[in-house]
Amino acid sequence: MKHFLFLLAVIFGAVPAQAGELPIFDTHMHYSSSAWDVYAPGDILKKLDTANITRALVSSTPDAGTMKLFDIAPGRVVPALRPYRTRADMARWYETPDVLAYSKDRLAAGRHKALGEIHLYMAKNLETPEMAEYLDMAVARGLIVQPHTDALVVEALFKKRPKLKILWAHAGFSEPALVVARMLDQYPNLWAELSYRAGHIQPDDDLDPEWKALLIRHAGRFTIGSDTWEVDRWHGYQGLINEHREWLRLLPPDVAEKIAFRNAEGLFPQQ
Numbered sequence: 001m002k003h004f005l006f007l008l009a010v011i012f013g014a015v016p017a018q019a020g021e022l023p024i025f026d027t028h029m030h031y032s033s034s035a036w037d038v039y040a041p042g043d044i045l046k047k048l049d050t051a052n053i054t055r056a057l058v059s060s061t062p063d064a065g066t067m068k069l070f071d072i073a074p075g076r077v078v079p080a081l082r083p084y085r086t087r088a089d090m091a092r093w094y095e096t097p098d099v100l101a102y103s104k105d106r107l108a109a110g111r112h113k114a115l116g117e118i119h120l121y122m123a124k125n126l127e128t129p130e131m132a133e134y135l136d137m138a139v140a141r142g143l144i145v146q147p148h149t150d151a152l153v154v155e156a157l158f159k160k161r162p163k164l165k166i167l168w169a170h171a172g173f174s175e176p177a178l179v180v181a182r183m184l185d186q187y188p189n190l191w192a193e194l195s196y197r198a199g200h201i202q203p204d205d206d207l208d209p210e211w212k213a214l215l216i217r218h219a220g221r222f223t224i225g226s227d228t229w230e231v232d233r234w235h236g237y238q239g240l241i242n243e244h245r246e247w248l249r250l251l252p253p254d255v256a257e258k259i260a261f262r263n264a265e266g267l268f269p270q271q
């Protein structure tokens with residue numbers, strides 16, 4: 001019970017980050033237009049300082065939000081391009097020529113290191129001429145693709161372009177640990193990011209046994225994410241990070257360090 005109350009305090013952000021705590025590279029951050037009037041770029045950086053976030057993979061709708069953060073913290077922000085000009089683009093971005101033109105324009109400066117987070121609903125979404133161009137650009141520019149999708153679509157992506165590097169958003173969101181394990185076994189260019197997964201990894205005081213075994217066995221393939229897609233998640237940012245630190249503490253220290261920041265540093269080396 002005591003632990004449970006502490007966990008509640010952690011989740012709701014009542015307990016701040018402690019000095020000397022494990023640094024975290026947040027690989028699923030958004031700074032979209034709905035957050036701009038609530039938190040200025042400097043306010044976001046303060047949140048990262050407080051939560052001991054060393055670096056972050058950031059994307060936004062539209063891309064201007066990512067660049068607002070990148071401009072004031074280029075060593076800390078790794079830009080990812082999400083192709084959406086507005087939220088309305090989410091539904092059909094993969095088959096909309098105007099969205100592709102916007103994406104090419106944004107990528108031209110060469111600052112983005114990833115393509116994502118992108119939403120793909122079905123394998124047939126990959127069968128468009130626009131999508132072929134996105135995938136060619138990702139391979140040619142070495143962009144890591146961060147899809148929010150299920151295991152079937154990840155398999156279809158690798159079938160289309162075996163050279164892709166994929167950082168699977170939310171590790172498939174609802175895919176069971178055994179499915180995530182099978183995918184990581186099969187695809188050496190697959191990494192999995194764990195936003196929205198803390199409750200699956202640590203459903204109560206202890207780690208879920210299947211997740212624990214998976215995180216240890218594939219310690220080199222997981223990263224942490226917050227997914228600040230709406231402003232409420234920025235309000236609760238410290239809690240989202242504390243929730244991850246809570247389960248990281250239950251893993252062997254070398255495994256926890258890899259997942260907290262070392263794997264992400266390997267994917268997005270400091271330049």
Ligand SMILES: [Zn+2]
Nearest residue numbers: 117148169170
């Ligand atoms: Zn997502």
